[in-house]
Amino acid sequence: MPREVAAAAGRSGSSAAEVVAADLAGPSEAEDSAYYGLELTGAADADANSSAVSAAARASAAAAMATDVVNRFAAFGPMRLIAARVMEAAGAKARKTVEALTPDQYPMATQPSGEWEVVKAGHWMSGLFSGVLWQLYEHSGRKEQFWADKAQEWQAGLAGRQRESGSQHDFGFIYLPSFAHSYSVTGSPEDKRQALAAAEALSWAFVPGSKSLRSFDGWKTPSSTDAYQQIVIIDFMMNIQMLVWGARHVTSPALDLRMDPRPAETWLQMAKDHARQVAANHVRPDGTTYHIVEYNPNTGSVNKKYTYQGYSDSSTWARGQAWAICGFAMLHNATGDHDFLETARKLTDKYLELLSAQPAKAARAVKAAGGAAAVAAAAAPPAPPRDALVPQWDFDAPWHPEMDGPRDTSAAAVAALGMLYLAESEAAVGTAAAAGPQTIGPPAEAAAGEARPDSQASRGAAARYLDAAASTLRALAAPKYLAPAGGAGSFPALLKHGTGGFPLRNHVDVGLISGDYYLLAALNKCLTMPACVGHVGSA
Template sequence: MLLASLSLFALFARRAAAAVSPFVEPPAELFSPLIAKKVLATAEAFPSPAMYPQYTDRVEGKWNWVILDKWTTGFFPATLYAMHARTKLCHHSSVGDGDQWLALDARGHTGDLAHPQQHEHRARRRLSQKPGQPNCNFGGERVLRRPGGRFSEIVGCTRSWDTDDPTDFQVIIDNMMNLEICLMGRQLFFASEALTGNHTLRDMAISHADKTMANHIRPDGSSFHVVDYNSTTGVVIKQRTYQGYADNSTWSRGQEWGIYGFATMYKHTQKYDYIQTARRMSDYFLDNLPDDGVVPWDFNAPLDPPRPADSSAAMIAANGLLLLANRRPPSSTPLALRATPTLPSRLAWAPTWQSLLSNGTVNTPKQNTLTGMVYGMQSSVVLPAELLTNCLAGRRRLLFITAGNTLVEKGLASC
């Protein structure tokens, strides 16, 4: 039942196929009027003092709300920003008003932010504001400086988790999603010179990506979830998992974080090793996707009992493959067309839930499966948008929205 509920609307074409695969229309749910209604309802339900939606219960799909210091609290504000982006692409009333989404983003989302991955969206929004606008300099500078405080010159990475043992320096594959904020100072350097002033964060991002290539990615393109370093020597202590099936298995969401992260690093640096790593990781993903097209929680988990699926991993994969397709000419079109089938089908769509999708896996070892998750929401909005504007050129609520936007921007879907 779980696998059926997450069946993908088409299977991937194999990378060995030389011909372009027939394009499969993305699910209509990516542009459902329910998206704006659900996002708005969640924004208007924010408690005071502010708490943030994280994941839902397994029965009614109602949000579990968490305090500001949880790592997921930035995804819903990013979802609001993704909805603002959608209004620029989809010119009809069902997506809401752009100014409304920005106002909701600013309201109640201005506290001190503990985790850099939470607020790339705020840096992007604040840095894109005109000089002199309220909170522009303050917000942008604070967010851009946040990742640097956790970087170790000895290890060459940013620390993911704090531990009781200060010599245990833990780095997770998820951090590849954080590096773009370190590169934004370069991307927007001329527009925000007063905020950045140097390339320190860019150098940190490159160092972190290089270390991740060396120590997280296996020769076959699969990945470890966690690498433990000795903070005083930089030596690798252990390569393991926290949310996957086993230390030598491949946790699917981590694999997708890597695809997206390395494709992003190539976009900003043009370093060939990054695009090659993203390709190897995407090849592993495509080659190990089950015949039924359902993205499992872990590619190496036993089939009996049935392993949980993860709709958030499917959304991240779709976004990562589309980004990769935009960076690997002349074969971009086939890869872009192969990305859309990763999107969860309408059977993962949850009209009565507060989240956009169901059947997400937060953490199988902790028995937290079959939920809706806030980090699938944004990708679902953005992906359709990107596919509208250029045929050749995702987290679940966030990723669902992101996915829709991307498809629109690339000319592969319409609102």
């Protein structure tokens, strides 16, 4: 039955779309199509009892409807079943990946050949496939040991490399999805030691003069100045979560660390200082963000603000905005510092505002292009409103109709995770405010003396951000963006239409392991939140 789509798919090894199509082609198609909100068309319009309707015709009609069924199911179905369908596809793809690659090959982006482009240990994406495997293990209720075993195989090559990082310091991206997550499952002292070593190594990148972490050593972009410089990229709002994790898990004194006699206090303060500098210098007054801020590391003065992956120095790179949303929301969730909540709100409100303007921008571009693009657009069915929740790679870049933007599904996945954390914080703040004048601190300790916000406003904001997050997850679960499990030679990534570096024409309209990881992380986060599990989709 349709209500058991995910379970049936898991038992049979078929994709959810195939299970749905089988439902609709079966003898109870009238009941099943009513559940999905559909009316059978084509050959299936004939009397169900008519011998003129052959099994082949019924199967053909059902197959033709499968995409529409899954689209509607993504829009209106229960979030738990949507998550199960996505996890089913993710599991099928992960199994193929572990069969195709060796544990020293870390998938990064899809190639035209239908294979993964792989990177070596130490690349910022090298911990994310292990993270995908851990997310699958979590979704199994920690019962499918296969996923845990494979996650440990793929993280093994990352061990002991923290002090050999060279010029880059992406320890949060590498070690939080891998060894830190592994420790939460295994309680292994070695997993903990690896994760703490990453936090310690990241702390060495802190520059007292600028009160921030340097992102790279010796890296110059075409826009860099010739001045003495320290580069800070917006992406580092995610890396500082490694310091927060370390502060929570380290003991003092930490005999296995080389520095910091009081690491917990030091590391947490570094994360907060870095975030405050980002809020002051990366975040523009209107809530958009710069990709890169270049400091004088001695004085902390700003040399220049510019981009490397965005459209222009003054534009808003979508994934950069998403990194900021997620980073500030997670930091408030961990610390209770109200300043970080305010910044997360500002960033998210602007992100949603920019998304709301995207359909009109796309329509103008199609009309201006004319020709075949305009004819095709006129003939195509209207895109569902949730489609607008998947951003163009840069909100200020020209829209390319022939590339549907291009969009960046990885940015949408990161933003969805961030908005879930923000919704959780807003709900906790609203609950605490309603309870009385006590100090508020979701879910960690609150900043002393934090002003008590309005309870109703916080609860309303929580509902709005949660709806935006869940609706984004629904959009990503639709066939336009979610690659089918497929057979031999199928698309290896879970999400289609990711954009890595459009200005360099690098990884444009591809699958990105970062998109896959953050989508699964967001779905698992959603399933821990009753309001998200109970989310009702809209047209």
